Amino acid sequence: MSTAAHHPTGRDQLWSVDEHLEDILATVRPLEPIELQLPDAQGCVLVDDVMVPVSLPPFDNSSMDGYAVRVADVAGASEEFPAALDVVGDVAAGQAADLLYVGPGQAARIMTGAPLPAGAEAVVPVEWTDGGLGEGPVSGMRARSLAPEQASGHVRVYRPAEARAHVRAKGSDVKAGDRALDAGTVLGPPQIALLAAIGRGTVRVRPRPRVVVMSTGSELVQPGEELGSGQIYDSNSFALTAAARDAGAIAYRVGAVADDAETLRSTIEDQLVRADLVVTTGGVSVGAYDVVKEALEHVGDEDEAGSGVEFRKLAMQPGKPQGFGSIGPDHIPLLALPGNPVSSYVSFELFVRPAIRTLMGLEDVHRPTTRAKLIADKALTSPKGRRQFLRATYDDGTVRPVGGAGSHLVAALAHADSLIVVPEDVEHVEPGADVEVVLLG
Helix, strand or coil, X not given: CCCCCCCCCCCCCEECHHHHHHHHHHHCCCCCCEEEEHHHHCCCXXXXXXXXXXXXXXXXXXXXXXXXXXXXXXXCCCCCCCEEEEEEEEECCCCCHHHCECCCCEEEEECCCCECCECCCEEEEHHHECCCCCCCCCCCCCCCCCCHHHCCEEEEECCCCCCCCCXXXXXXXXXXXXXXXXXXXXXXXXXXXXXXXXXXXXEEEECCCEEEEEEECCCEECCCCCCCCCCEECCHHHHHHHHHHHHCCEEEEEEEECCCHHHHHHHXXXXXXXXXXXXXXCCCCCCCCCHHHHHHCCCCCCCCCCCXXXXXXXXXXXXXXXXXXXXXXXXXXXXXXXXXXXXXXXXXXHHHHHHHHHHHCXXXXXXXXXXXEECCCCCEECCCCCEEEEEEEEECCEEEECCCCCCCCHHHHHHCCEEEEECCCCCEECCCCEEEEEECC
């Protein structure tokens, strides 16, 4: 674990948001690649380019149930003057393509996905024919044995077909030698489908990071339990676990830990076996019971060279108190966030989410930003020297603050889909001003 050496230290030293984030991202490294089965690779980031070994489709095949024909044999066909063809057999999906040959005046009954037989140039849908019944156009294919020797007969075709009509050409999806997926692609359902379609059973990816989230505070009670005097429900661990999953991680929520330094240290150490990143919330300020700071400030200094957690004051609002470092023999990164719900969530978006995305091996680790026109009843105020992040709703180039500035206001957070960023050197923002917006959705 290395902290930013260029930054002066001191108990009252203020770090900027950018310095703190830079320090985190300089320390966190992408996880080592592993080979995973396709179902297990969902949500992971592809390490290598994937090339196409076999064209898709691998052969010319029919996109319709119908009849494979030669173009010349159905030219000019109409309901008044249908083309009458000899049916030489059936071609089903999964059947070898070389079992039948369609010669002049002949047709083969063909199913959707079946290979186009030799000699055939197009497929006429069954609805353009009498289906071999001799009673005018039909609405669908009738049942018949798929054994070619039992599929003889005649069919009348009532419409002409152009060359390659209703034929999916070999390689029309992807061709052998094409790049199917680029390194850095996050594997979602469509990408998993493509990998399976080109025959890849496994793929080399960076695994989804395992993130352990725990909140601290003797006042915290789990939702569903009875509140006692002076107690509140633990919302932070639920919010941050959900946020970690939203960022792409496998997240484990640990129940709230009481304000006892030894208990917290042992709980964290117990969790390291399943953690690529540990996130705590609460206990990082300067109060008498700020247990995270007490438990972790010197946690690795004696035992593990390079580990330890540093607690800092940032020039931001909300979220001034922050902690960052590593813990345990494997130097697992740990981010200690403030306990106020809004502070912890804003801190997660600014610092933890980029760390998770970096562990995943993604190049773009930040939320998108845009510029928007401020819609407000009065000017926004912001403390001098602090970068302020205000909860807001964004809509088509405009942004409107929601809720007050208090860092405990969870209800307003539930309605926000963005953050208004007020720079350190700005103390007032007038309605109608152009502002920077971080998009959370």
